Amino acid sequence: MEPQIDAIETRVLGCLIEKELATPEYYPLSLNALVNACNQKSNRDPVVELSETEVSRALASLGRKQYAIVSGEGGRVQKYRHFLVEKFDLGRPALAILCELMVRGPQTPGELRTRAGRMSEFPELGAVGAVLQQLETESPPMVVCLPRQPGRKEPRYAQLFSGMPADEPSTVRFPGGEFPDAGSPAADSESRVSRLEAEVAALREETAALRAEVAELTRLVL
Secondary structure, eight states, X not given: OOSOOOHHHHHHHHHHHHHHHHOGGGOSEEHHHHHHHHTOSSSOSSOOOOOHHHXXXXXXXXXXXXXXXXXXXXXXXOEEEEOHHHHHOOOHHHHHHHHHHHHHOSBOHHHHHHHHTTTSOOSSHHHHHHHHHHHHTSSSOSEEEOOOOTTOSSOOEEESTTOSOSXXXXXXXXXXXXXXXXXXXXXXXXXXXXXXXXXXXXXXXXXXXXXXXXHHHHHHHO
C-alpha cells in the first residue's frame, strides 16, 4: 500500500475500523476513547500502552495520508473516523479482515473467520478466502500470503498498509511438540477456545466503549 503507515498508525487505523463495525453506536471516536481502544488487553497483539500524544500524532499522520479524518458530526468533543471506504471503496467483509490483520497481525483464514466474524458474517471458510483474494489482487495489493510455517496446513496472511512484516513470531507448539491437524480434537478445541475468546473480547470492547463515553460525558458536565 502507498503511502505506508507505521505500527502506531496501524493500531489506530485498525481500532477505528473495529469500533465502526463492532460498536457503531459509539463511533466516531473521541481521542480518549481511541486511546482506550488502542490499549485494550483483549483482541490485541501486541498489547501496548500508547499515550494521547502518540495517538494524536498518529491521527495527524493518518490524516495527511488520507486514511483517517476528523468527523464532521457536531459536538464539543472532536471525534475521528477512518476514510478507507471513501478512499478504496471497501465493503464490510474486507474492512473486517483488514481490521483483524491490523490489530492482531498475520493470521490464517481460519483464525480470521473466527475473529472477524464479530464484525462481518463469513458463512464458510471460502468466504474469507474470496475476500483475501480480492485484497491480494488489488492494485497495489492490500494483503499478502506469507510462506507457510512448518507443520501448518493453512498459510497466514498479512496486511500491507505497514509493509511486509519485519519479523515473524516464534512457532507455537502443542503438548508433545506436535501441531494438531485440522479436524483433530486439539484443533477443534483450539477453534472453540478462539470463538469464546472473540465473544469475550467483543463484550469487553463494548464495556470499555461505554466506560469511555461515560467518562467523557462526566468530564464535560463537571
